Amino acid sequence: MTKRLYITSIVALAGMLLPLALLAAPAAEEGAMTIPEGIDLVTPERIGNPNAEITLVWSPQQVYGPFSDIPARTSYLREKLEEWTRAHPNVKIEPVIWGGDASAFYAKLAAEAASGRAPDAVQMPDLPIYNQWLQPIDEFIRDELDDFFPWTHEIMIDPADGKIKRIKFNTGTGGLWYRKDLVPEAPRSFDELIAAAKKLQAEGMESPIGGVSAPLYHLIFPMWSSQGRSWYDDNEQPTFGSNPEDRQAMIDIFAVYRTLVDEGLMSLNVLELANNMDWATEMGRGTVAFFLGNMWTSQLEQAMSPEEVDNWALTHYPQMTADAPRSAAAGGWNYGFFSDDAEKLELAVDLVMHLYASADGMAGWCEAGGYPPSRASVYDYPAFQSRFFQELSAVLAEAKPWPSSNTMQIMSGESTNAYEAMLLGQLTPEEAVDAFWEGTLDQMK
Amino acid sequence: MTRIGAAKEFGSRLAWLAPAIAFLALFMVLPLFDVVRLSFTTASIIEPEYSYTLSSYAKVFGDKDFLWSLSITFIFVAANCALQIPLGLLIALAVHAGRDRNVYGSILARTAILTAWIIPGVLVGILWKTLLSSASSGIINHFIQSLGMERIPFLLDPLYAVISIIGANVWGGAAFCMILQYAGLQRIPAELYEVSRVDGARAWQQFLHITLPQLKPILFINLVLITISSFNTFDMIATLTSGGPAGTTEVLTLAAYIQVFTYWNMGRGSAIAVLLLTITVVMTVVYYKLFQLDEDIAE
């Protein structure tokens, strides 16, 4: 009797799961060139004409793709994708959305590129390692290159052969978000920031300042670059530990944040609320009046009502003194192309330009996504007419790119560890910088 | 049997084992050799050139963070063994005793703890990360505050982060211990208890002198299995703390992963992986020798 019980339970399990498994089998498709009527052109399985002959593999990051849950972005992308696929009925796109652990993705991308299996169009970081495998796209983009801010050329062009290999389609430097209804004048220096925060503290806001938890790009570089320091010396070694002046500058930068925590103006929440959406919700709840982070804006619209969003304004990163130059280090995402088929390459570039990187495309995407554009002419579009964006455009015209090398991963990780330990009170700013330096040397072989 | 007959017999017998051996050889032994080999190189995921050297091991041992990883891993394993096994035993006793006395709800309790066990490690991490967060969805802190105490920054403070990963792992794993002990309890002949009751033994004496000794083999197996699985825990910790704050919960598995996939250093990552495996094997062999159970394997 018990034997039957066992058999029954196994069969029951299988019976419940089997229909599901059968559903998972994909359907077959056939070839033709016209787009069938009434189908959904943008699906997670396939974008465009299901009967198309050419397939492009397109790999955007999760929140830059058509299947995130950010309505402004997805509706923009959907519209543009439908336009493009209708204009190219012989092409279908296989979306391969990436997300999750970025460094694991970068590692895998490198391994795949080395074996010739990388996607046709991939959203990718600045890391130079890919240059050896990226396809040159000069012929498709040479005319528009000058519209991109000069500093982007350093990233977009491979120094080894002078060919254009990436398209940098958005940018931003570190920025300061602040409640313009509570803070009449945007602080220009940390002293001004502290004073404004203390005032709010006296009025009942416990810890008015929030910030990101990974300091390198958004908390350190803005000040480092404003001071005109370069990250690497001529031998491509970082200098913040070996050069005494640079080291002191780094200690001073770390000390600023330590001060914010010591004075109770920034709570240790910064370590836990690791992503911008969590911060957006805190900003919506009114627990902070300042946020030190990046300039990417759409999370606010998701977390708050339009009236509440209006209370927030974005300004340049505070510096050591009120008259210091604006932060001039900028980053942003790129698209790279790996296809060795000339036709596919052209189509892939055309797709990316249409969605993100032509003047119109960038204007549309940056407005929908809430990013600063990386092309000068886009700042003439209506969405970027505010004083802030116009000032930003002037700053970006003179900016430098974030340092990029194959060891940035290491420095990002080591700086985050040192910063966290310092905020938790385990290390003084000086010890934190030493830990950062030694950790970096340690890991850099 | 003739020699040819014996060979044929052996051949056909081998066929029974062949698929399993093939799988293991291809997808486990070969990669294992490769990991060991890589640990003796300076290979990196992005650099195709490398040389053979002991320097990866040297760097690993010289790395302060690695020594911390090692200690925190041992602490994690020890705490898991010390907590999961007694907890499993207690609950098994309660369920067992409840069945005896027809207490309603023993099945409910048993099911509750088992459902926690079948949740994949990744989800256990996500679950507890939500529960322990400082945001308002962090219900644990809400309870703590309603008891009048201060909020605890579970995922921010190094000590509490370690407590959190241990707690979450015990939560997800205790059911396995419970089942093992429960099975063991059911095998104890009731007569033993009868006899001792006649002799006037009290409940706790029965526990010490009958239950525990009878359970010894199962407790031992339990200890070995929990040790191995705690050393190899990855999914839950990766999602719960990602090794933070400031690397304080970076157990060896995470350290190896970060070396390979974040720092792209295959040499060092493989070295840590090899060390992890060595530690696990050594501890298991030590356990077996200690309890002299190696004869059982040969049967």
Added chain:
Amino acid sequence: MHSRGRLDGTKILIYASYIVVVLVFWGPVTWMISLSLKTIPDILAYPPKLFPSRLAIENYGTIFEQSTIPRNMLNSAKITIITVLGTLLVTVPAAYAFSRFRFKGRTQILMAILLFQMISTLIIILPLYRYFIRLNLLDTHHGLILIYITVQIPFTVWLLKGFFDSIPKSLDEAARIDGASRLQSVIRVIVPVAMPGIAAAVLFNTINAWSQFLIPFILIGKGRLQPISVGVAKYAETVGEAIVTTHLLAAASLMAMLPAIAIFIVLQRFIVRILISGAVKG
């Protein structure tokens, strides 16, 4: 003997422990259910309430329509079923062989297989990844299943061997006397008798395959091919500006957890019996 209904100290203690166990082990999941049915204002509300002000079932709709989670579930189901079947096909003969045959090297191979249980996926994942690139097996379910089966083999062989050991050899003899080949005798006679063990193996393999995370995380990059464990983890991870909100994450996690839990609760009696007999023989 204790009679039903008489409340004594021990009984109260037992009841209390049951209440604690249920709270501790079901509480968290219940809270997740509550979170999954909330709207953003409810999530932000302080103090948090157990019951949402309105049941936001549309959260599940959002996950269903706008994420890869449903597909991830199907993938997990498909991969798990094939893995379990494949594992049985490979391990039943092997366990039988270890149980019944005596041959040179048997002890050593057996010990090796037991030691293999200690090799966690983390240790071999990197070389496997490199092989898969070269063999073009990345982003395929069949490649993934091969690895899944491999990691199940050590434990399953050990478990099944234990069960086979407890089946008297006279049963084999009896079947073969009738002229059946060894293979036929195994299929027709031994396997049915070993059903409890096989059921235990199926159970452990299913749970194990469903829970795998690192292997599919590394070996499969395409979101729509990934199993549910990776799908939910990807949903939860942040890349500096991820837009995951707690209620949607809770809904996604629950979609991932609930089928397993539901099946478990329904088949709970059988499963416990299987687990116990598995534990006893092991």
